[in-house]
Amino acid sequence: MAILLAIALIWRPWRGFSLETRGIQYSADVSSGLRVMLKLEALHVTLRVENQESSNEIADLFEDSFLFIREIEPYDPATKLVTFEIGRITNLERVENIVDNRGEVISMKENVSDVTRDNVIGRLQARIDPYGIFGARSKPVGNNSALFEIAELEPERVRERLSRQGRFEAFIERTLVWRGDDIGEPIGASWYESEGAYVYRISFEISEEGGKNFEKVSMGKDNYPLPIYLDRPDDAIVVFDRRILEELPIGVTYDENERLFRYSGDTIGFELFDPPAVPTLTDSLPTETLQFLHEQRGVKTRVLLLGENKDFSENVIENIGTIYPIQNVPRITEPSTEPVDDWIRRAYGLASALRIPDETAGKEVSAWEILGEGRSEEDARAKAKDLEAILSQKLPVSTSIESEVEIEPRLGGEFMGEAIRAGLMALLGVGAFIYIRYRRFDVAAAMMGTMLADLIITLGIASLFGLRIGLPEIGGLIVVVGMGVDHQIIMTDEVLRGALPHAQRVSLKGRIGRVYPIIFAAAATTIAAMALLAYIGFGAMRGFALITIAGVLLAVILTRPVYARVLSLIMAREKPEITE
Amino acid sequence: MDITWYVKRLRPRQMVAISLALAAILAASILIRWRTQGTIVPLGPEFTSGTLIRVGGLDNSPDADAIALAAEELLATDFEVRVTVDRATGKFGLDMETQKDLSDNEEAQIEEMLSRQFDIDGSFSAEWAGPAITSIQGEKAWQAMIGAFVAIAVVAMIASKNIFASGAIVLCIGLNILGAIGGMAIFSVPLSIASVAGMLMLLGYSIDTNILLTTKVLKRFGGEARDRIAEAMRTGLTMTSAVLIALFATNILITAPELHQLSMVFVFGLLVNVINTWFLNAGMLLWHVERRRVREYYVSE
Numbered sequence: 001m002a003i004l005l006a007i008a009l010i011w012r013p014w015r016g017f018s019l020e021t022r023g024i025q026y027s028a029d030v031s032s033g034l035r036v037m038l039k040l041e042a043l044h045v046t047l048r049v050e051n052q053e054s055s056n057e058i059a060d061l062f063e064d065s066f067l068f069i070r071e072i073e074p075y076d077p078a079t080k081l082v083t084f085e086i087g088r089i090t091n092l093e094r095v096e097n098i099v100d101n102r103g104e105v106i107s108m109k110e111n112v113s114d115v116t117r118d119n120v121i122g123r124l125q126a127r128i129d130p131y132g133i134f135g136a137r138s139k140p141v142g143n144n145s146a147l148f149e150i151a152e153l154e155p156e157r158v159r160e161r162l163s164r165q166g167r168f169e170a171f172i173e174r175t176l177v178w179r180g181d182d183i184g185e186p187i188g189a190s191w192y193e194s195e196g197a198y199v200y201r202i203s204f205e206i207s208e209e210g211g212k213n214f215e216k217v218s219m220g221k222d223n224y225p226l227p228i229y230l231d232r233p234d235d236a237i238v239v240f241d242r243r244i245l246e247e248l249p250i251g252v253t254y255d256e257n258e259r260l261f262r263y264s265g266d267t268i269g270f271e272l273f274d275p276p277a278v279p280t281l282t283d284s285l286p287t288e289t290l291q292f293l294h295e296q297r298g299v300k301t302r303v304l305l306l307g308e309n310k311d312f313s314e315n316v317i318e319n320i321g322t323i324y325p326i327q328n329v330p331r332i333t334e335p336s337t338e339p340v341d342d343w344i345r346r347a348y349g350l351a352s353a354l355r356i357p358d359e360t361a362g363k364e365v366s367a368w369e370i371l372g373e374g375r376s377e378e379d380a381r382a383k384a385k386d387l388e389a390i391l392s393q394k395l396p397v398s399t400s401i402e403s404e405v406e407i408e409p410r411l412g413g414e415f416m417g418e419a420i421r422a423g424l425m426a427l428l429g430v431g432a433f434i435y436i437r438y439r440r441f442d443v444a445a446a447m448m449g450t451m452l453a454d455l456i457i458t459l460g461i462a463s464l465f466g467l468r469i470g471l472p473e474i475g476g477l478i479v480v481v482g483m484g485v486d487h488q489i490i491m492t493d494e495v496l497r498g499a500l501p502h503a504q505r506v507s508l509k510g511r512i513g514r515v516y517p518i519i520f521a522a523a524a525t526t527i528a529a530m531a532l533l534a535y536i537g538f539g540a541m542r543g544f545a546l547i548t549i550a551g552v553l554l555a556v557i558l559t560r561p562v563y564a565r566v567l568s569l570i571m572a573r574e575k576p577e578i579t580e
Numbered sequence: 581m582d583i584t585w586y587v588k589r590l591r592p593r594q595m596v597a598i599s600l601a602l603a604a605i606l607a608a609s610i611l612i613r614w615r616t617q618g619t620i621v622p623l624g625p626e627f628t629s630g631t632l633i634r635v636g637g638l639d640n641s642p643d644a645d646a647i648a649l650a651a652e653e654l655l656a657t658d659f660e661v662r663v664t665v666d667r668a669t670g671k672f673g674l675d676m677e678t679q680k681d682l683s684d685n686e687e688a689q690i691e692e693m694l695s696r697q698f699d700i701d702g703s704f705s706a707e708w709a710g711p712a713i714t715s716i717q718g719e720k721a722w723q724a725m726i727g728a729f730v731a732i733a734v735v736a737m738i739a740s741k742n743i744f745a746s747g748a749i750v751l752c753i754g755l756n757i758l759g760a761i762g763g764m765a766i767f768s769v770p771l772s773i774a775s776v777a778g779m780l781m782l783l784g785y786s787i788d789t790n791i792l793l794t795t796k797v798l799k800r801f802g803g804e805a806r807d808r809i810a811e812a813m814r815t816g817l818t819m820t821s822a823v824l825i826a827l828f829a830t831n832i833l834i835t836a837p838e839l840h841q842l843s844m845v846f847v848f849g850l851l852v853n854v855i856n857t858w859f860l861n862a863g864m865l866l867w868h869v870e871r872r873r874v875r876e877y878y879v880s881e
Contacts, residue, residue: 140710405664422833426826486819521739528731
């Protein structure tokens with residue numbers, strides 16, 4: 001039964017007839033994967049300041065603006081220099097505006113410290129391979145890049161998880177209620193269908209300080225929306241094609257004077273107040289828009305253009321491009337065209353806007369949730385899992401994807417074919433050896449059958465839990481099968497030992513029974529060692545340990561007793577007297 | 581030929597001494613390598629920094645194996661070359677990784693070689709690439725290995741109910757790992773994910789023969805301890821031989837160098853395990869059993 005179940009898990013016949021083993025997933029060792037080069041965006045800013053107090057003041061201002069800072073070179077009273085690492089790419093004007101007359105900017109260059117880089121790589125690794133079983137690999141490249149290699153994760157998921165910083169902000173009206181430090185790791189993610197829509201929810205804890213702040217800010221704000229933003233582009237100006245205003249649904253309006261989108265309807269609404277949004281025509285940039293863009297230099301550092309460059313004339317792109325770098329936010333058109341308000345929300349990083357219930361306003365809260373919608377159940381599930389991964393590993397710096405390529409497997413495309421042939425040869429080789437050792441075909445056949453069963457059952461369990469098979473996991477499989485052979489040899493030797501001069505007269509059942517303590521002790525020791533390896537270890541170690549634990553445990557419970565039974569039947573046929 | 585002859589002839593101290601002598605030789609190899617080359621074992625690509633060369637914008641899929649060979653001949657250093665496909669443009673590319681920090685001149689030589697020999701003139705970039713295993717992960721790996729040893733000791737103690745026996749098992753397994761590392765030092769097998777996997781496999785395997793030996797010696801009471809050890813050894817050697825045959829078959833048919841690294845470490849460790857189990861552990865258990873019997877004799881007197 002177990003073997004049939006395992007075969008079903010490996011083959012997955014319910015997905016349609018095919019000879020492929022669809023249940024087995026491979027890591028980048030044996031399957032082609034995705035290689036993503038990621039740029040880590042941070043700046044090292046060196047300032048000359050009068051004293052430590054000025055340095056501290058600037059540090060606080062940098063933290064308010066850029067959220068993450070580290071002192072790379074502490075303030076030196078002799079040279080009066082201090083160097084900060086800030087977690088955003090920005091321009092000199094903005095930095096000078098913040099520093100103001102507290103100091104002088106000496107240099108500014110894109111760079112990431114080793115500590116920050118290792119921290120970010122570790123967090124991103126945890127996002128794409130949370131349990132260390134997908135065989136994802138990563139390494140730092142150059143001064144401020146990192147290379148990630150993942151097999152078989154959908155490219156959209158990879159992009160989401162690697163390129164989102166996870167900078168969390170929640171507002172009531174225009175007052176900041178919570179930031180990243182105020183929220184803990186997600187405590188649950190779920191997705192379901194509700195009234196024709198595919199909804200997802202992510203719950204998270206709020207810190208005590210965050211709870212108190214909510215109590216203060218939400219006083220008298222019953223039923224007010226609480227917009228939650230992830231990676232709000234507060235250093236940008238949103239530029240959009242004026243024609244999209246015709247597609248705005250009821251309840252969503254654009255305020256030309258305030259330069260913002262407003263969500264109202266017949267309840268208390270909220271505004272997307274920052275970044276500001278300005279319209280353009282597709283063939284020319286209005287004067288007011290151009291003027292606004294000029295005025296915001298030193299405050300804003302880029303333009304978020306809703307659409308592709310090709311949707312606008314060269315003239316418009318050039319005019320904007322001479323003032324700010326342009327980042328495009330194209331509209332999603334597959335599987336269907338994205339509604340305009342969803343497009344706008346996505347550009348702003350608006351994740352959710354749940355209303356504050358009457359009984360919660362003005363009280364301390366300890367948890368909250370994000371509620372969003374997907375285009376399908378699968379989309380809702382994917383978004384929920386992505387957000388959960390992003391919120392559980394918030395990054396101190398922003399990232400951007402430099403390149404994304406498919407790469408051939410590390411072990412070469414021929415590896416799996418070679419491995420299968422080698423596995424068969426090993427099976428036959430061991431079978432032949434066992435035959436020579438015991439001079440018994442039935443024993444050799446029984447052992448080979450049990451080896452095969454161990455392998456199939458272990459692969460079945462790996463398939464069930466989505467454990468990806470790579471080189472370390474293949475090592476684990478060899479251990480499982482090899483331990484199986486070892487235990488069967490112990491059992492066979494004990495049973496066939498027969499007429500040794502000092503052999504005690506013990507029945508067959510007794511002899512097999514005496515072997516079990518050895519097998520259990522060996523299995524328990526292996527499982528204990530592997531459990532610790534799985535817990536503390538990472539990546540390759542964890543995958544190896546998990547597959548060994550699963551295989552050894554199941555083999556001891558399932559295939560050892562079966563082999564013992566088969567051996568009993570063989571011996572009972574030959575020497576009925578020893579079965580008593 | 582009775583391969584268990586020494587069990588009946590040698591004293592426990594002699595059996596232990598043979599194993600410790602082997603351990604000393606292996607430890608010396610490690611030390612010599614460390615003094616002469618600065619590392620205990622060569623470090624594989626996951627543990628060292630090097631250079632990543634990326635070529636893109638190619639219309640045709642390049643021959644990765646031929647390029648790797650040419651690059652290795654040119655610069656006398658190993659290269660891992662893999663073909664890539666840009667998802668956005670559909671163009672082919674190359675990722676070439678080496679453990680050497682290439683100079684600007686060497687990078688230029690590679691670029692020239694690609695153009696001249698393979699007609700590859702796409703976008704070319706070369707950057708420093710750090711180790712895939714960070715120092716934090718390296719520390720975690722050591723903690724995991726040490727933790728695994730502790731777990732083995734605890735479970736072996738519970739299973740055997742004998743501190744001496746469980747200590748012998750842990751010592752044996754520790755010397756097996758030393759043996760595996762010694763083999764890596766002697767044969768210059770790099771420390772990599774593959775060789776770490778080999779050491780982990782050794783950890784799992786070593787336990788079986790040691791538990792078998794311990795159970796037979798301490799928990800069976802027919803005949804002399806030496807006979808029981810000899811009997812256990814015949815079973816144990818059958819077990820080890822079966823594994824070696826499987827590994828041999830695998831190595832003939834699989835060309836991946838990573839699997840050779842895994843096998844080298846594992847096979848060497850297994851061979852050392854044979855000595856450690858059937859000389860060191862057996863000798864220690866024999867001494868323990870014979871001492872206990874002498875004590876019981878005197879007590880009964």
